[in-house]
Amino acid sequence: MSPEFELIRRHFVRPMRGAALGPGDDCALVSPSAGCELAVTSDMLVSGTHFLPDTDPRRLGWKTLAVNLSDLAAMGATPRWVTLALSLPQVNDDWLAAFADGFFDCAYIYGVDLIGGDTTRGPLTLCVTAFGEVATGKALRRSGAHVGDDIWVSGQPGRAALGLADALGRLRLKNACRDECIAALEKPLPQVALGRALHDLAGAAIDVSDGLLADLGHIAAASGLHAVVEDAALPWPALRAACDDEATVRRALLAGGDDYELLFCAPRSAHDALRRLSDSMSLPLTRIGAMRAGGAGDVSLVDAQGCELPVAHRGYDHFS
Template structure:
């Protein structure tokens, strides 16, 4: 099967490739054309997933289709953007019709759930990897960024943490669990749900934001560095789920929440005056700490003592000395 036949058969005909609001021209030409309304900005982000690094190989291609798009769209949520379109650069060691059919099915399911259209990309031969570039729109000047946190702000997250990290031993076949526990954890790993609506609700309220991909402590560090502040995280306030605690124990669940990564839950700083209204509106916000003067991230125990670990999250290229 040639490149263009592959694109036509598995991607161009998918429902998610039929255009939508903001898409002036989709798959079929040298470039796609996106339309941005006056007074709006375009948010753009790229994510690459590599077999054996970001996901087990082999794995279920239907689940991989969902995950590969969700982790990219989550970056749009972190900026408070509304998804418009995405491109897919797909590198495959071999062309297998069944694999492509299942992958495209999972990809389409997530795309339709997120309201984002496939508008182009590329296919090539090589070790399995997937690169997504996502495009979103938002009112000019209202993007959520990492650099606005102020001393006195609350450090918040948009949901439970650690579930995807807890699922990793199940994904790798290292452990088993009761289906009621395994199903919950695996759903967070394979089909994370980008917090798009929460991101939009935080526009004009949150002073900084990002999505948690490398672990709470590591990603809070990005906010602290960009905003030139310190962040204190209280271990006793970490929101962890009952299935995660049942699987890993309380201490293990907290470690997964702090440094496991792959949550794709929003972390953001918020003036305390904004919290009651957001909670009253039903948003699943948990306060896990606060912003202080200084620099870096500190983890505190129940007595306020510094128990910050040396390893704070996942890094692709860790320097050695």
């Protein structure tokens, strides 16, 4: 057996629960459930761009899978299968063992089978393609928002950006909050259960990967609407408890990204149901604004009087 295939066999061939044929052939074979559409997404993580080179490999394995499952969560899909392509500068067996353990920890919790992939030599790059199932006609699309819908966000966006700033030595977070922010950066939790629960409550959704305002802009553009975010409604307190620099806190929440929380739009009639859902899941769901007519694709941040506030940074762009 060649070193490449031995590497794959040693670290990435595990028992599967839901695929007819996995690694070892030219293709995998899967059987989608009756009455479901396939949701398919690919995401790439590049060393030095998407993660720090010295990131703990076990946490990196988790994150490599989690960020793809977050895309499925944003569509309300149930994760089923993934492929993994690795570009490695060299073979480090201890690093690969830890990476694989983190990857499969995440796969086990979310019920996912690794069904194939590829390896090659090159700069450290990790690429996953994830397949999920969603009942036909039930997928949450960016284009599904309507005039008057409330805008909601799950959890606490902004923590990952503060964790990155701390890891880079740009600031020092308060000890009580530092571990939470670093964990948000290195071991995000894709909101798969929330995505499924939103099928009959929300019309549009996206995960917060590039920044809250930037990602909300994708919903606004796809739906042909103007998103208005109320500054006072945003979940500021937890971030202000972690960092005293107000400018840093504001940039982290509005433009930080990498949190993989869900940002979604729902009719006002769903308000009470969403509050009950928040309680039942022990997951904060915060109403932060509303969708308005006109200004298709625009996103505004307003104060308590409805006056627009300036925003210096809206999110991350890979090519800017």
